[in-house]
Amino acid sequence: DVKVTQSSRYLVKRTGEKVFLECVQDMDHENMFWYRQDPGLGLRLIYFSYDVKMKEKGDIPEGYSVSREKKERFSLILESASTNQTSMYLCASSFPLVTRETTDTQYFGPGTRLTVL
Amino acid sequence: GENVEQHPSTLSVQEGDSAVIKCTYSDSASNYFPWYKQELGKRPQLIIDIRSNVGEKKDQRIAVTLNKTAKHFSLHITETQPEDSAVYFCAASKEGGSTLGRLYFGRGTQLTVWP
Numbered sequence: 001d002v003k004v005t006q007s008s009r010y011l012v013k014r015t016g017e018k019v020f021l022e023c024v025q026d027m028d029h030e031n032m033f034w035y036r037q038d039p040g041l042g043l044r045l046i047y048f049s050y051d052v053k054m055k056e057k058g059d060i061p062e063g064y065s066v067s068r069e070k071k072e073r074f075s076l077i078l079e080s081a082s083t084n085q086t087s088m089y090l091c092a093s094s095f096p097l098v099t100r101e102t103t104d105t106q107y108f109g110p111g112t113r114l115t116v117l
Numbered sequence: 118g119e120n121v122e123q124h125p126s127t128l129s130v131q132e133g134d135s136a137v138i139k140c141t142y143s144d145s146a147s148n149y150f151p152w153y154k155q156e157l158g159k160r161p162q163l164i165i166d167i168r169s170n171v172g173e174k175k176d177q178r179i180a181v182t183l184n185k186t187a188k189h190f191s192l193h194i195t196e197t198q199p200e201d202s203a204v205y206f207c208a209a210s211k212e213g214g215s216t217l218g219r220l221y222f223g224r225g226t227q228l229t230v231w232p
Contacts, residue, residue: 043206104149108161
């Protein structure tokens with residue numbers, strides 16, 4: 001069973017702080033994704049990664065950066081948190097290369113609800 | 118890039134009735150169309166998917182249809198139950214293509230099933 005975990009369920013930070021959100025998957029997936037979920041706006045892609053040290057911008061990368069030093073771990077970094085970054089952040093992973101499944105099915109983590117004061 | 122539109126944004130039905138959610142996509146090269154269900158306070162989870170070589174797929178009370186010519190696909194839930202209440206997301210991708218596993222999501226439909 002695929003397991004995607006996120007470092008915190010709830011996080012409260014102050015404006016200007018540097019914030020780290022971590023995601024870990026245990027299924028040797030190649031691809032990992034960070035989304036932001038806001039009411040009425042659905043799931044918006046921030047960044048994704050298809051390999052260690054590789055990253056691609058999604059639709060709303062401004063104000064965020066990412067790091068993927070190990071295959072199983074994908075970190076989202078808010079360089080200087082602002083109140084408009086208050087949101088639910090969801091991590092996901094996909095594509096178990098070793099099984100040769102050509103599927104884009106994504107498995108999501110439980111989410112981190114971030115509040116920036 | 119791909120653009121996925123989803124309608125309606127909210128849907129209320131009586132228990133036992135059917136519910137239909139519709140999505141359109143813009144890129145004719147898209148070939149994989151999953152549907153995710155997100156219950157309140159939980160993570161989105163895949164409930165059914167369809168690939169472009171198939172026109173319809175069924176799994177118990179849920180079914181998905183795909184019309185490649187019109188570039189739209191739909192989720193059908195029959196005999197709805199209160200536990201079907203959730204947000205449903207459609208998505209599209211070019212599986213095995215150059216988009217590196219990226220899914221393009223619709224904005225979601227809040228389905229409420231009244232007992």
